[in-house]
Amino acid sequence: MAQMRSMTFDALIIGGGGAGLRTALQLSGSGYRTAVVSKVFPTRSHTVSAQGGITCAIGSADAEDDWRWHMYDTVKGADYIGDQAAIEYMCRTGPEVVFELEHMGLPFSRTDEGRIYQRPFGGQSREYGKGGQAARTCAAADRTGHALLHTLYQNNLRHETTFFNEWFAVDLVLNSAGTVTGVIAINIEDGETVLLQSRATVLATGGAGRIYASTTNAHINTGDGIAMALRAGIMVQDMEMWQFHPTGIHGAGVLVTEGCRGEGGYLINRDGERFMERYAPNAKDLAGRDVVARSMVLELQEERGCGDERDHLLLKLDHLGEEVLNSRLPGICELARTFAHVDPVREPIPVVPTCHYMMGGVPVNIDGQILRQADDGSDEVVAGLYACGESACVSVHGANRLGGNSLLDLVVFGRATGQFIESALRDGISLESASSDDVERAMARLRRLDSGSAGNNGDTPAALRRAMQGIMQRCFGVFRSGELMRTGRDELQALRPRIEALSLSDQSSVFNTERFEVLELQNLYEVAEATAFTAELRTESRGAHAREDYQERDDENWLCHSLYWRDGNRCGRRAVNFSPAGMDAFQPTVRSY
Amino acid sequence: MGKDGSNVVSNKLQISIYRYRPEHDEAPWMQDLEYETGGRDLMVLDVLEGLREQDPSLSYRRSCREGVCGSDGMNISGRNNLACITPLSQAAPDGRLVLRPLPGLPVVRDLVVDMTMFYRQYESIAPYLINDSPPPAIERLQSPEQRAQLDGLYECILCACCSTSCPSFWWNPERFVGPAGLLQAWRFLADSRDTADEERLAGLEDAFSLFRCHGIQNCVASCPKKLNPTRAIGEIRNQLIKRAV
Numbered sequence: 001m002a003q004m005r006s007m008t009f010d011a012l013i014i015g016g017g018g019a020g021l022r023t024a025l026q027l028s029g030s031g032y033r034t035a036v037v038s039k040v041f042p043t044r045s046h047t048v049s050a051q052g053g054i055t056c057a058i059g060s061a062d063a064e065d066d067w068r069w070h071m072y073d074t075v076k077g078a079d080y081i082g083d084q085a086a087i088e089y090m091c092r093t094g095p096e097v098v099f100e101l102e103h104m105g106l107p108f109s110r111t112d113e114g115r116i117y118q119r120p121f122g123g124q125s126r127e128y129g130k131g132g133q134a135a136r137t138c139a140a141a142d143r144t145g146h147a148l149l150h151t152l153y154q155n156n157l158r159h160e161t162t163f164f165n166e167w168f169a170v171d172l173v174l175n176s177a178g179t180v181t182g183v184i185a186i187n188i189e190d191g192e193t194v195l196l197q198s199r200a201t202v203l204a205t206g207g208a209g210r211i212y213a214s215t216t217n218a219h220i221n222t223g224d225g226i227a228m229a230l231r232a233g234i235m236v237q238d239m240e241m242w243q244f245h246p247t248g249i250h251g252a253g254v255l256v257t258e259g260c261r262g263e264g265g266y267l268i269n270r271d272g273e274r275f276m277e278r279y280a281p282n283a284k285d286l287a288g289r290d291v292v293a294r295s296m297v298l299e300l301q302e303e304r305g306c307g308d309e310r311d312h313l314l315l316k317l318d319h320l321g322e323e324v325l326n327s328r329l330p331g332i333c334e335l336a337r338t339f340a341h342v343d344p345v346r347e348p349i350p351v352v353p354t355c356h357y358m359m360g361g362v363p364v365n366i367d368g369q370i371l372r373q374a375d376d377g378s379d380e381v382v383a384g385l386y387a388c389g390e391s392a393c394v395s396v397h398g399a400n401r402l403g404g405n406s407l408l409d410l411v412v413f414g415r416a417t418g419q420f421i422e423s424a425l426r427d428g429i430s431l432e433s434a435s436s437d438d439v440e441r442a443m444a445r446l447r448r449l450d451s452g453s454a455g456n457n458g459d460t461p462a463a464l465r466r467a468m469q470g471i472m473q474r475c476f477g478v479f480r481s482g483e484l485m486r487t488g489r490d491e492l493q494a495l496r497p498r499i500e501a502l503s504l505s506d507q508s509s510v511f512n513t514e515r516f517e518v519l520e521l522q523n524l525y526e527v528a529e530a531t532a533f534t535a536e537l538r539t540e541s542r543g544a545h546a547r548e549d550y551q552e553r554d555d556e557n558w559l560c561h562s563l564y565w566r567d568g569n570r571c572g573r574r575a576v577n578f579s580p581a582g583m584d585a586f587q588p589t590v591r592s593y
Numbered sequence: 594m595g596k597d598g599s600n601v602v603s604n605k606l607q608i609s610i611y612r613y614r615p616e617h618d619e620a621p622w623m624q625d626l627e628y629e630t631g632g633r634d635l636m637v638l639d640v641l642e643g644l645r646e647q648d649p650s651l652s653y654r655r656s657c658r659e660g661v662c663g664s665d666g667m668n669i670s671g672r673n674n675l676a677c678i679t680p681l682s683q684a685a686p687d688g689r690l691v692l693r694p695l696p697g698l699p700v701v702r703d704l705v706v707d708m709t710m711f712y713r714q715y716e717s718i719a720p721y722l723i724n725d726s727p728p729p730a731i732e733r734l735q736s737p738e739q740r741a742q743l744d745g746l747y748e749c750i751l752c753a754c755c756s757t758s759c760p761s762f763w764w765n766p767e768r769f770v771g772p773a774g775l776l777q778a779w780r781f782l783a784d785s786r787d788t789a790d791e792e793r794l795a796g797l798e799d800a801f802s803l804f805r806c807h808g809i810q811n812c813v814a815s816c817p818k819k820l821n822p823t824r825a826i827g828e829i830r831n832q833l834i835k836r837a838v
Binding site for chain 1: 656
């Protein structure tokens, strides 16, 4: 390879979704040389698919609404392993951050008073669970993620952020002191490999739902940042916690927002029964997503599913009337017609629980600094590296995320990460250098793939990906058991050498999508393996992690985060934060809806 | 399409697909292929994913696979559309599917076009809210009626299906803003919160930026989100005329 070009920035953001763009905006708005590396044009990032809204106590639908109620709901929704200082920060700061988005131009739907429209979502309550259902999710019709992502991209254009669009980040560069100095990235359009150096590198690479066969996630959600961190020796947290969204369109996996149930829609089984009344007598269809998803799987197991195969349930919306559907849920009507061939104005939508969100990620503090565990078990910071958004685990979602909290997470912690880096840059972070050996280490994976020396035995990325997704779907789904998970883990690990040995049938440089497909599959594999090990480790049922062989929550042993390191598949534990800054913590109680 | 979604789709699909790999091909060529559909009414993107398993060198963009990210705009049997939401029953009713890159933009490879010019046009209209008065402590108020003015505008996904179907864009991409850019220009002009009407209009009053639109309406016909750039252009034109009087 010819001499590799290098470029240097004050801050480098990997990922152009909601979290990355919010971080970048903070920094470029303050005049720092900020670059975003995005493997797709930023408005094509998966934030664009978020539908129902951004949950936040702005007091529009209910003037008395209180961020502390939102905090309570989030702590309970997380099944008590969300970090309460972080949840407090998110819920308290949220209104300011949402108003900022409005000021930037986000076209929220409006109330008659001209304020931001808010709708009810799952797991929301007034008065700490005692005052009934709240309406706290701020919405731009059912296209809130689209509106948010475009608004952030537009404002980054205004502040002249540097964009490396359709560039793929391969691996982190760490120097001998363990400081992250930048990344190796490839320009997808011409194949040039470049060293991007920075004083601060931020992972904002989103989720990895493509480890499962059936997912609401985009093709690009391949856990690139998680895998980069794992390969760099950094630990990840709570990777067993995957959210299955109750309403993915049967067959297609496409998301149907929880806002449908917020607006008054409900689920029915083959007898036409509104079955959630049996499982969650108070919240019914607006119980936590984990609760609704499990109820649905039980209905299917008990042969009350719909259709000839009894393999799905129905989401009934027609009683809401055409006008509400067209004004509040226009995107859903379009998706249902396209992917389910039904018109929600007249017919219910066939749905099944579908992999949707990764609660785990790279552990960070509120400032976005990535944490590692010191020898005495305490947290310490990884120099030069930050994370925010779905790829990070701060942890505000714990064992189960509430609907509308992901967009809030992106912008609150995207901004907080940006603010922290901003002040650090102002104080003067020196640019750490990396030796050619350090760079060469980060190039190893790419060199192996490009040399074709690994000895491919006729495998294709598509076939291996399908095999991995099948294992994850079968063994690490809504309900789990030790035996099945161990089988799944062994089958999964048998795939590693084959995935690492993949070589390219197409060696060309220009827009070679096969090359990135292999790199992405390798990233997915790292995420899947982390999930397999931590899921088997946690011998209890909590939030999204439901075990048939350990059906109860076990606070004595498992009121903690799980940790995982790639080296030797080592697992560990980390304490949950019960120390909010300005109030008493919410203590674990029985979680019912 | 049948009401129950069961469409009669031929088992054997005849596909003709535009191929161009600059490192291998002296000129673009059309590759003829057959594809087993199993009689299912697949989306065009499903077919492409299947073809790419057989031939990994086939390149195209895709991401969300549900019509909201705007990655997979292409020319499908003569019409610009998104591959992920175009079913075979619509794209190949006679069992013949022709796939080409979006017209009017340089081809990078196969179905991938260089969208630099398209994005530049978008950037030219200052695609962000301008309001330099100090914001209130809460949101800026906007009535539901004022907000309704943005419907049919803000939903644009920047897929370029409209602009690349527009003859005025083909002739003058450097100077005509194109339907997607103009739709966004009106999105901000129509926003009750935006205070830069004068600057926005001044930027569009020359003979090319907007007035190269000849009302052909290919943009309307090709928009996968059913938006109407021609109407937006008409609204801006009215404002420009009013301003000139």
